[in-house]
Amino acid sequence: MALRHDCTVPVPVDDAWRALLDIERVAPCLQGATVEEYDDKTVTGSVRVKVGPVTITYKGTAVFEERDEEARGAGRGRPGRAGTARATVTGTLSERDGVTAVTVHTGLTVTGRPAQFGRGVLSEVG
Template identity: 70%
Template sequence: MELHHEFTVPVPVDDAWRALLDVERIAPCMPGATVDDYDGKTVTGSVKVKVGPITVTYRGTAVFEEQDDSAHRMVLIANGKETRGQGTARATVTGTLAERDGGTAVSVRTDLTVTGRPAQFGRGVMAEVGDKLVGQFAECLARRLEEPTERTEPVEPVEPVEPFRSAQPDRPVQPLQPVEPIDLLRTAGPPVAKRVAVVVATAVLALVFVRIRRRRHA
């Protein structure tokens, strides 16, 4: 399926371009995502998706196939596989930036292929959820771009977990915090959630029915 999203950020286009290529800086704005490693071209990490009682984790990589500084255009190819299942996700994301009224307009085109449990919700639900997630990302990115690049106030200490390996050795390593999965029911909103809930309920009933049959034949 093909998805198209647009949003604006309140900074000049060159600043927005540098920020979007700064994976360490924008990683916390990516809903459900955890970045484990980044070498300047390839991002390794995971994305968690929650549908009712079911949580699916995709692990994989995202590779910058194109970074055109003059045209402010990037192409990112991401591949992931369920850690507990056969489902897969593949996306080719093309982003272009353009100056608009002193800020930057960001256009994102995504060619997405998903197999497994989330795929059964169909293009309409996935598109609506995508709209919500891109909106959350844009709001978070705008807030981060308005923050000073260096903090002057002390930072509260956090419990360290597996460290993020930065592509920039001179940048302090930031400890990662547990990431909440993308909750499709909550993100989609009531109208869409009702349609998703029907699918989830059907899947759960089918699973229960299969288990009952297996027990009877055991």
């Protein structure tokens, strides 16, 4: 499944870039996300999501594959017997009139029970 999210951050692009790469600072903004360890390239942690009537905690790692004006990260999580999730995320930041436009493209693959809820429910969670 392909997802796209757009937002603006009310600061110049250099400030937004530094803030968005501050994993310990950003993680609390993502509902259900917990960072256990971060070594400037690899993040180990979990994310708890509700898909339909099921709440699942995915534990795993995310790795920054590239950092420049396009940040890429790939993550893999496995919630025990409920299924798996794998995502490749590409974020692009561009400055527009003193604010930063952020575009995030996510390629998401979900298997197991959560996949049975269909694209509509999964895209809302994404």
